[in-house]
């Protein structure tokens with residue numbers, strides 16, 4: 758059994774979607790970010806970075822793994838699914854996974870911060886993060902022009918990137934004019950396991966999204 762410590766946020770949904778895709782049994786432990794559950798001494802022993810998501814795998818000597826992409830990688834390795842076992846295909850998935858971790862996550866997170874939460878309006882910062890996020894979307898749109906998924910078969914790279922890009926409106930970054938990206942998003946939306954993962958833990962809606970994406974200001 759796996760314990761998942763999470764909240765209704767893009768990084769949290771990644772892991773819930775993965776667990777649903779893999780049909781692995783797991784318990785959901787809701788972490789209230791507004792109440793700072795992620796800053797308690799108990800939580801910090803699991804993740805010294807004080808961020809969700811975290812898993813504890815009780816079938817692997819209570820192994821603790823934090824950071825959403827590290828968790829996706831761990832679960833893919835554990836099950837032998839959604840990541841090729843070797844060769845060029847494996848590196849292909851890993852590079853698009855890292856594209857999310859080092860590009861989409863930080864840039865889109867900052868775009869949301871400067872669009873919606875920063876105490877002052879800083880037009881240069883808003884422009885910078887908007888343009889960079891859009892540029893990254895354009896890279897994905899080109900990548901998807903001749904393939905169904907980002908890297909070979911459906912993989913952890915698709916889950917990771919989509920979990921953020923599906924919230925593009927909250928960042929006020931458009932996807933109009935990026936037809937391959939929109940087609941890919943529709944494919945992900947049509948997967949029942951991904952749909953289930955997006956409701957774990959249940960969200961009270963826009964307010965949760967606001968809190969979680971706002972908090973990305975201090976993260977990624």
Ligand SMILES: N[C@@H](CCC(=O)N[C@@H](CS)C(=O)NCC(=O)O)C(=O)O
Nearest residue numbers: 766768808809810824825972976977
């Ligand atoms: N690189 C980390 C980032 C995790 C992260 O930023 N989590 C946010 C929610 S999406 C969080 O826990 N924020 C709480 C806070 O800022 O205090 C990952 O991918 O897991």
